[in-house]
Amino acid sequence: MGDMSTVMSRSRSGREFVNVADIGASESAKITPGSKVWLRGRVNSIRVKGGSCFLVLRQNSFDTIQACYFKDKENPEQSAKMLKYLKSLTVESMIDLEGIVSPAEVRSCSVQDAELVIQRIHSVSNADAMLPFLVEDAARSEREVEESQNTDRPFPRLGQEIRLDHRWLDLRAPANNAIMRIQSAVCQLFRESLYSQGFVEIHTPKLIAGESESGAGVFTTDYFGTTACLAQSPQLYKQMAISADLDRVFEIGPVFRAENSHTRRHLCEFTGLDLEMAINEHYMETLEVVHKMFKHIFEGLETRWARELSVIRTQYESEPVTFTDEPCVIHWPEAMDMLREKGFDMGDGLGDLTGAQELALGAVVKEKYGTDFFMLDKYPSNIRPFYTMPDPADDRFSNSYDMFIRGQEICSGAQRCHDPELVTQIIEKKGIEMGDGLKTYIESFRHGVSPHAGAGIGLERVVFLYLGLDNVRKASMFPRDPNRCTP
DSSP, rough: OOOOOOOOOOOOOOOOOGGGGOSSSSSSBBBBOEEEEEEEEEEEEEEEETEEEEEEEEEETTTTEEEEEOOOOOOOHHHHHHHHHHHHTTTOOOEEEEEEEEEETTTTTTSSSEEEEEEEEEEOOOOOOOOOOOOOHHSSHHHHHHTTTTSSSSOOOOHHHHHHHHHHHHHSSSSHHHHHHHHHHHHHHHHHHHHHHTOOOOOOSSSEOOOSSSSSSSOOOEETTTEEEOOSSHHHHHHHHHTTTEEEEEEEEEEOOOOOOOOOTTTTTEEEEEEEOOOOOOOOOHHHHHHHHHHHHHHHHHHHTTHHHHHHHHSOOOOOOOOOOOEEEEEEHHHHHHHTTTTTTTTTOSOOOOHHHHHHHHHHHHHHHHHHHEEOOOOGGGGOOTOOOBOOOOOOBSSEEEETTTTEEEEEEEEBOHHHHHHHHHHHTTTTOOOHHHHHHHHHTTTTTOOEEEEEEEEEHHHHHEEEHHHHHGGSSSBBTTTTTOO
C-alpha cells in the first residue's frame, strides 16, 4: 500500500496489467475467479466503514468493477494501516490495484458477476479532494436532474461553462467520452468508404494568401511581413488536386471561420471532412458517392459502435437516423412548394433558407419520403460561392447542393466551375478581389482540368445531429467559439 513515486520511466516492474472488461465469472470471460491480477484505473467511488472497504475502479470511462477489503483478524495492525490508506484515497485518483477475482453479484458495475479482493493498492496520481464537479453529476441525464429537483436531495445542474472550463473532467462521464469515440468512428468510416471508392487522402495548407471563399469571416496573421489567413476550407487546393490528376481526393483537417456567431450549431474552428472528384457528365455522380459514404457511416455506427451509442443514449436520448437506399434528392422548386404549403412566404424563391424553414423542410421530407437524411440541390446562384457551376438552363440557379440530417445542414457542395473565363466573370460579378491565391487557382484550370464536383462536411455537426444533442459544443473535444479560446 502507499503512494507510488512519480512514474518517470526509471524501470519496468514486469507486472502485466489487465482490462476490467476481460474479467468475469462466465465461461466466456478471459479472466475468471481465482485469478490474481493487476489493474490500473480511477477510483470511481469508495466507501470505508468500520473494518470494511468497497471501492469501484473505472477504466476507459465505461468499464467498472467492485473491489473490496475486509479487516484481517489474524493481522489487525496491517489491516488498520490498509484501511487508513484506503480511507485517504480520493475519487478520480489513478490507482494500481492487485486483487484476486472472486464470484459476486454486483448490479451497480459493468462487471456484474465478479469482484476483486484487494491484496495491494497504490495511488499513481492523486486527485484533489475537492473537484470542480463530480463525474457522476456530469453523467446524469437532464430528465434525471429535473425529476430530482422536488426531492430532499436534488442533483446539481452543471452549466455548459463549468463543464467546458474543465472539459477533461467532463469527458470522463461515460456518455461524453463515448461521443468522442463516435467522432473518431465517423472519421474512420468516412475514410473506409472513400478509400473503397478509389479516393486518395491529401493534406492541404492551412496558412493561405487571401480567403478560401467569398466572405469576411477569416482569421488573419502576419506572414513574414505580408498578411495571410487561416483557411476557411481546403476548397481551392482540393480543386487544384483534380488539376494535378488526383481524380478523387479527400481530407480530414481543421477549418477556421471568424464568424461572430453565438448559436448552438456554430464553431470558430471545426474539423472538415472534405472530398472532391472528377466527374464525367453530371454532379449526380458525386451525390451517389457521398450517399454511399453516409450510408456506410450510419450503418457502421449502429453496428460496430453499438455499445458507445447505447451509453450515449442513456444520457442523451435519440433514435437512429433513417435514410433511403438510393439518394433522396429534393430539387429547389419542389422545396419551395413544400414550404409554401406549410405557410412560409418564400418570395421569389431566390433567398437562402432560414433555420426554421430548414427544420420545416426536414419534417415534410420525413413525412413524405420517410428519411431523416436527404439532399437539396439547385440553390440560387447569388447565395453560393464563386466557384459554383451555374445551372445551364437558368443561371439564376446553380449545380449546388446541401445535405441534411433531421432538417439541419451537415454538408455543402457543388459542381465546381472549372472554366477559367466563366469563373473569372463570376468573381468579378460578385465583387471579389483577385489576389495571388485566386490567380494561381484559376491558372490551374488554364492548364486543363477535368470537370469536377465535391462536398464539405462538418464533423462536429454530423456527430451533434446524429446523436440528437442540444449543442454542437458537446461534439467538440475543446470547442472554439467567439467567447472561448481555452482550454
